[in-house]
Amino acid sequence: MSNVLETKGLTVTFGGLNANDQVDLAVPEGKFVGLIGPNGAGKTTFIDAITGYVPMSAGTATFAGEDIGGFKPHERAARGLVRTFQSLELFEDLSIRDNLLVAGYPTKWYSFILDMLRLTPKNAEVTERVDWALDLLDLTDSADAMPTDLPHGRRKLVGVARALAAKPKLILLDEPAAGLDTAESQKLGQRLRTFLDHDMSVFLIDHDMGLVLSVCDYIYVLDFGQIIAEGTPAEVRDNPAVKAAYLGEQAGEVQAQAAEQLAGGVGETTEATL
Numbered sequence: 001m002s003n004v005l006e007t008k009g010l011t012v013t014f015g016g017l018n019a020n021d022q023v024d025l026a027v028p029e030g031k032f033v034g035l036i037g038p039n040g041a042g043k044t045t046f047i048d049a050i051t052g053y054v055p056m057s058a059g060t061a062t063f064a065g066e067d068i069g070g071f072k073p074h075e076r077a078a079r080g081l082v083r084t085f086q087s088l089e090l091f092e093d094l095s096i097r098d099n100l101l102v103a104g105y106p107t108k109w110y111s112f113i114l115d116m117l118r119l120t121p122k123n124a125e126v127t128e129r130v131d132w133a134l135d136l137l138d139l140t141d142s143a144d145a146m147p148t149d150l151p152h153g154r155r156k157l158v159g160v161a162r163a164l165a166a167k168p169k170l171i172l173l174d175e176p177a178a179g180l181d182t183a184e185s186q187k188l189g190q191r192l193r194t195f196l197d198h199d200m201s202v203f204l205i206d207h208d209m210g211l212v213l214s215v216c217d218y219i220y221v222l223d224f225g226q227i228i229a230e231g232t233p234a235e236v237r238d239n240p241a242v243k244a245a246y247l248g249e250q251a252g253e254v255q256a257q258a259a260e261q262l263a264g265g266v267g268e269t270t271e272a273t274l
């Protein structure tokens, strides 16, 4: 099986800090790959680097067999490498459908497309893709609503649908489940899995461990810019280095749980935090 995305030694330096440090990572075609790690580990930076939003200081990034290091963001998007943003940036004065339409033209930059939308009739093929994306995320009923009309969970879906409307080969999702409750997050996971039935591969960053462990085929763990572990969900869950990285971050929470257990004598074990 070939890899749709592959990085070798990918390094991104901000000042003296290696936000990504020699990252070797692969997304096989048709697979669902996750990237987890504590806050500030360098996860978003990785997406920024492969989509061309920040320059790589060293290493290579290959997409569908082509070295993409020299390409601009829109050139990468046109090849089928499409991302969402951690901070949901919807166009608040456009309907949900129009939010998707502006992203349906993968070769153009957003502001330019906005102008085009006003000047030219809507392209049938783009409209079809937008309808397809709305349908895949159960947003058809909300197509004519404005972003502010929707609850947070559905707004997050719009962000994903907007990337989907470009019909990417690989969709990169930066914390799509942030702010969702467990049920919404699980439902999102089921929807994301269906993307694989449409000639797509999925790359997911999220802090919701339940989501990541249940939907991914393979998971990489980043800490201080470096891959410290990788494997199947079961392998990653049981990896001591991963537990240590997360326990470091969640030490306060774990101590509080431990104190609670000592006081009450019952309750969840600290294992449940991973």
Ligand SMILES: Nc1ncnc2c1ncn2[C@@H]1O[C@H](COP(=O)(O)OP(=O)(O)OP(=O)(O)O)[C@@H](O)[C@H]1O
Pocket (backbone or CB within 6 Å): 014, 019, 037, 038, 039, 040, 041, 042, 043, 044, 045, 046, 086
């Ligand atoms: N444009 C930038 N300029 C300087 N430093 C940056 C820049 N972007 C990110 N950083 C730094 O790089 C490191 C990695 O940040 P990044 O946003 O990639 O982490 P993350 O894993 O996505 O974290 P989170 O889980 O909080 O989203 C952090 O120390 C951050 O402060």
Ligand SMILES: [Mg+2]
Pocket (backbone or CB within 6 Å): 043, 044, 045, 086
């Ligand atoms: Mg981030």
